[in-house]
Amino acid sequence: MKRNGLDTFGFLKSDRRLLRAEPDFRPMARLLQVNWIYVLLVCVLAGVGYIALYSAGGGSAKPFAGPQMVRFGFGLVMMIAVSLVSPRVLRMASVPVYLLSVTLLALVLRMGHVGKGAERWINLAGMQFQPSEFAKIGLVLMLATWFHRIGNERMGNPLRLILPALLTLLPVLLVLKEPNLGTATIIGVIGATMFFAAGMRLWQILLLVAPLPFMGKLVYSHLHDYQKARIDTFLHPEHDPLGAGYNIIQSKIALGSGGMWGEGYLHGSQGQLNFLPEKQTDFIFTMIGEEWGFVGGVAVIALLGTLVIGGMLIAIRSRNQFGRLLGLGIAMDFFLYCAVNLSMVMGAIPVGGVPLPLISYGGSAMLTMMFGFGLLMSAWVHRNERDPGQEDDED
Amino acid sequence: MRSGRGVFTRRALLVMAVQAGVLGVLGRRLYNLQVVDGDHLRQLAERNRTSKRLLAPARGTIHDRFGVALADNKVSWRALLMPEETTDIPAVIERFSQIVPLDEHDRARIERDLRHVHKYVPVTLHEFLSWDDMARIELNAPSLPGVLVDVGSTRLYPFKDLTAHIVGYVAPPNEEDVAKDTTLSLPGMRVGRAGIEQTQEGLLRGEPGSVEMEVNAVGRVIGEIDRVEGQQGEDVRLTLDSVLQQQVLDRLEDRVASAVVMDCRNGEVMAMVSTPSFDPSLFDSGVSHAQWNEWANDPRTPLLDKAVSGLYPPGSTFKPAVALAALKSGSVTAQDRFNCPGYYDLGGVRFHCWNRWGHGMINMREGLKYSCDVYFYEVARRCGMDPIKAVGNTMGLGVKPEIELPHVRSGVIPTPEWRQKNGFHWNGGDTVNAGIGQGFVQVTPLELAIYTSRIASGRNIQPHLLRATKNQLSAIASDESVSKVDVPPEFLDVVRGGMFAVVNEPHGSAPRARLDLPGIQMAGKTGSAQVRRVSRALRESGHFNSMNLPWEYRPHALFICFAPYDNPKYAVAVVVEHGNAGADEAAPLAKLIMTDTLLRDPASDVRPAPPAPTQSAISQNAISQPGVSTPALSPAQPDATLPVQETKFPNEDQPMAGQSDPGARR
CATH class of the missing domain: 3.30.1390 (Ribosomal Protein L30; Chain: A,)
Incomplete structure (x- = not known):
């Protein structure tokens, strides 16, 4: 494997020569360090999204597929640009970014407008923007920076974990207040996973996990009626087939009508005839499943899985704690998006306004996800930077 | 010392395993949904996608006996x-x-x-x-x-009020109808609400078709997948003659009256008019409140078909029935003579004859001819109510006629038992009163027509309106196939003779009913039914004249008749509400109606033959010179102008063209 070559399966192999090499910080060199295979996979996923949105638009680039591709173009440029940013800069930016994201969350509670009864949006220079998306990136950056600073040894000290725990809870609570249960859970799980991966001691974990069932009860009692209704609807969708349960039932019907091979591109009856609600956003996967069948659906799941596992491997390959946690946080974010959305459309968990990343129509989700991929790619590009004063601890 | 990277890698691999596991489970679930449960869900999808809509069938049309549409779809x-x-x-x-x-x-x-x-x-x-x-x-x-x-x-009734009572009307179904038959919820479906439209609903409605359409989630139709044409409703042909119906209506003018023209050989109702009438088309789109109130509050009851549901005391038209009952029971013979001094005393009450000077010693034929009240007081007293009721029922009075119309009412022939059941005592005077068709006796005009037909034919004629359905003539009974009435023919002959005398003999009670047609004679009976008792004081004052009464207190005028006398073909019953006197008001009308009917008869000998204008110039006038005054034809109405008539003799489906008529000239 050549040193600066396109490291085709670089994140799958251990290249000792590469590891020992001094990092090259020239921009062109860094550009070559970008994992272009991963970028290609991201582009393929966006391509799938384009094709699906073309069908959701009734066989037309308008109104969904075209604008989404323009956004993806922006996002791709942003991703590459972010991937070239040095981790030191990112660490420096993490505190302001986090503060900004939390401020926006607080602001949106005051002045944002509510769409579809749940998600809060804020108007930024004429662009609809969802601060809860941005908050995930802010939290991942913040936690990665924090755990990077304290290093693994000091993880044993519970006092060191109090502040990051608060930093995690703050956006979770703000998003919960929006109220957006789905995204709040995702943010919480991302934070928890980062705590876990950062080296939290097992006794600390047990101490935290033990009271969770009680917490669950407490949370349920504080849920909004509509959120409880969602859970009830999920458990018994047949009770209200034309109300809240309609989405789940229609989604399952559409998936089922796809069968093994699908009804054919642009020929999904349920999607094309609008029986499928929000087919261009939350339920885009249902449309894919209906038109392309199980084969197409599983292929898309495999593609998503590849991106998740690839992101995790990138995290593992990083030689600094910041890069590792950053990569893990982003990969986890992406995974949770996918898992929650897929479970939702298959009727496995309550419906909750979580899009399928890069495929569902929507600007803020697309741009924040591409920004996240940029961070992930930065972790890859700068994987060989070592933590100061740390041994080269190879496995 | 812990290795930060080692811990991370191990834990990251654990996370990856969980992630892979979750995605694997999701893949598995997708397989279950799409492949395992696929068939079931596909059916649900198909049900989502298609919408079956029913198509309203075209309602069957209603025609008169010559095929003229009485109810059509537009x-x-x-x-x-x-x-x-x-x-x-x-x-x-x-x-x-x-x-x-x-x-x-x-x-x-x-x-x-x-x-x-x-x-x-x-x-x-x-x-x-x-x-x-x-x-x-x-x-x-x-x-x-x-x-x-x-x-x-839209349902179209070309003759509007002319046939409204018989044809009926349709209206949008109400919730009750829809609950019984959900196909009625289809837009455009109508339900018969009166007349033939109501009674023949099963034939007329037809079977709805269906069209299976592809629809989107909001129900918008995208395309048609399958179409099953419905079964159009069956057409119905009536015995009615719309031209004759119009002629009868024109004869009745603006009177509150009803008239029934019946073929007394088979019960076919040729015309049945009840005035005033209403426009049935208005019901199709829903009648306005104001219009409904106007009809409902009109004392002339336009919505009521008086011919089948108007109850009237028959007056003297009841006398033939009383005569038959007495003859049959043997209490009186046709030759028995009773004296009429102009009054009749019974139990201290004096009953008057309409002729205050009396009729002298008269037999049954004369009793009928003069319509002597005293004669029939005596006959009724001798006979009693039970034979009168039995024979009345046999002749079709007080029995609900089996005709294809809704809301048909039955008349009443009272008996002491009936009276007692209602909590009253029966007096001898009630029998005497019933003998002249007053008191508690009530009949409908249709019953009178049946009664007249049975007297004329001697057979148990049942009225009917349906001539053909499903393009097949209904089993129309010829006179041979209808059973004979349970009254010996010689008694019927006595009554027929009396009725002949009423019209045709000097001093008969209805000389103005004599036909002006050559060789055809009519037999009939008048009736004037009091709706209010005339007080003794008023009668004795000598100034009593019922014409001076307010309209609603004047007696009803009735007339029943059949013709030709020697070979009866048609029976006519006319009831003019508050028409005062049957002889003056109803009899001339009945004569005109009978004349019209006989001239309409395609097999009739009186049909004018062009080369022989002298034979029946009058009737030719009546037919071919519309608008020309023909005083000879209608002496009762010297200023009457015969209304314009479109008289066309159909050249197809002539109902009687093939029937020979040997008795006409006998």
Whole structure:
């Protein structure tokens, strides 16, 4: 494997020569360090999204597929640009970014407008923007920076974990207040996973996990009626087939009508005839499943899985704690998006306004996800930077 | 020392395993949904995608005996508004109203519909558009976004009030109907609400067809998948002759009256008129409140078919029945003579004859001829009520006629038991009163026609209105196949003779009913039924004249007749409400109606032959010179002008053309 070559399966192999090499910080060199295979996979996923949105638009680039591709173009440029940013800069930016994201969350509670009864949006220079998306990136950056600073040894000290725990809870609570249960859970799980991966001691974990069932009860009692209704609807969708349960039932019907091979591109009856609600956003996967069948659906799941596992491997390959946690946080974010959305459309968990990343129509989700991929790619590009004063601890 | 990277890697691998596991489970679930449960869910999807709609079948039409449509379907157009296809609904409605005026009622209904229906459900702007309106709407389509014209069907009654009581009418089904038969919820479905439309509903309605359509989630039709044509309703042909019906109506003029013309050989109802009438077309779209109140509160009861549900005391028209009952029971013979001094004393009460000077010693034939009340007081007293009721029922009085109409009522022939059942005592005077068709006796005009037919034919004639259904003539009984009435023929002959004398002999009670047709004679019986008791003081004052009474207290005028006398073909019953005297008011009408009927008869000898104008110049006048005054034909109405008649003899399906008529000249 050549040193600066396109490291085709670089994140799958251990290249000792590469590891020992001094990092090259020239921009062109860094550009070559970008994992272009991963970028290609991201582009393929966006391509799938384009094709699906073309069908959701009734066989037309308008109104969904075209604008989404323009956004993806922006996002791709942003991703590459972010991937070239040095981790030191990112660490420096993490505190302001986090503060900004939390401020926006607080602001949106005051002045944002509510769409579809749940998600809060804020108007930024004429662009609809969802601060809860941005908050995930802010939290991942913040936690990665924090755990990077304290290093693994000091993880044993519970006092060191109090502040990051608060930093995690703050956006979770703000998003919960929006109220957006789905995204709040995702943010919480991302934070928890980062705590876990950062080296939290097992006794600390047990101490935290033990009271969770009680917490669950407490949370349920504080849920909004509509959120409880969602859970009830999920458990018994047949009770209200034309109300809240309609989405789940229609989604399952559409998936089922796809069968093994699908009804054919642009020929999904349920999607094309609008029986499928929000087919261009939350339920885009249902449309894919209906038109392309199980084969197409599983292929898309495999593609998503590849991106998740690839992101995790990138995290593992990083030689600094910041890069590792950053990569893990982003990969986890992406995974949770996918898992929650897929479970939702298959009727496995309550419906909750979580899009399928890069495929569902929507600007803020697309741009924040591409920004996240940029961070992930930065972790890859700068994987060989070592933590100061740390041994080269190879496995 | 812990290795930070080692811990991370191990834990990251654990996370990856969980992630892979979750995605694996999701893949598995997808397999279950799409492949394992696929068939079931596909069926649900198909049900989602298609919508089966029923198509309203065309209602069967109703014709008269010669095929003239009495109830027909007319294509009509209605303007609909698709709310989701227009942005400014008030502006569109405003522009629409400049093309087709909308009244306040319409606007309120549109407002209400717009508020209550979904955006994809069309709202009716205007029903029953004319061709011109439709054309103008189509022309202005660009300025009327969301407005579309839909084809529907309207029930058409070309003769309007002429046949309203018989044909009936249709109206949109109510919730009760829909609960019984859900196909009635189809737009455009109508339910027969009266007359033949109601009784023949099963034949006329037909079977709805269906069309299976592909629809989207909001119910918008995308395309048609399958179509099953419905079964059109069966056409129905009646025994009615619309031309004769019109002639009878014209004879009745603006009287509150009813008349029934029946073929006394087989019970076919040729004409049945009840005046005043109403326009049945109005019910199709829903009658307005004001119109309904006007009809309901009219003392002349336009909505009531007086011919089948109007109950009247028969008056002297009941006397033939009393005569038959007495003869049959043996209490009186035709030769028995009773003295009529002009009054009749019974138990201290004096009953008067209509002729205060009396009729002297008379037998049954003369009793009928003069319509002597005293004679029949005595006959009724001797005979008693039970034989009168039995024979009356045999002759069709007081028995609900089996005719294809709803709301048919039965008359009443009272008996002491009937009276006691109602909590009253029966007096001898009640029997005497019943003997002249007064008191508690009540009959309908249709019953009178049946009764007359049975006297004329001697057979148990049942009336009917249906001539043919499903293109097959119904089993119309010829005179041989109808059983004979349970009264010996010689008694019938006595009564027929009396009725002949009424019309044709000097001093008969209805000389104005004599036919002006050569060689044809009519037998009949008058009736004047008091609706209020005439007080003794008033009668004795000598100034009593019922014409001076207010209209609603005047006696009803009745007349029954059949002709030709020697070979009866037709029976006619006429009842003129508060017409005062049967001989003056009903008899001349019945004569005119019978004349019309006989002239309409395709097999009749009186049909004028062009080369022989002298034979029946009168009748030729009546037919071919509309508008010409023919005093000879209607001496009772010297100033009467024969109304314009379109008299065409059908050259197809002539009901009686093949029947020989040997007895006509006998």
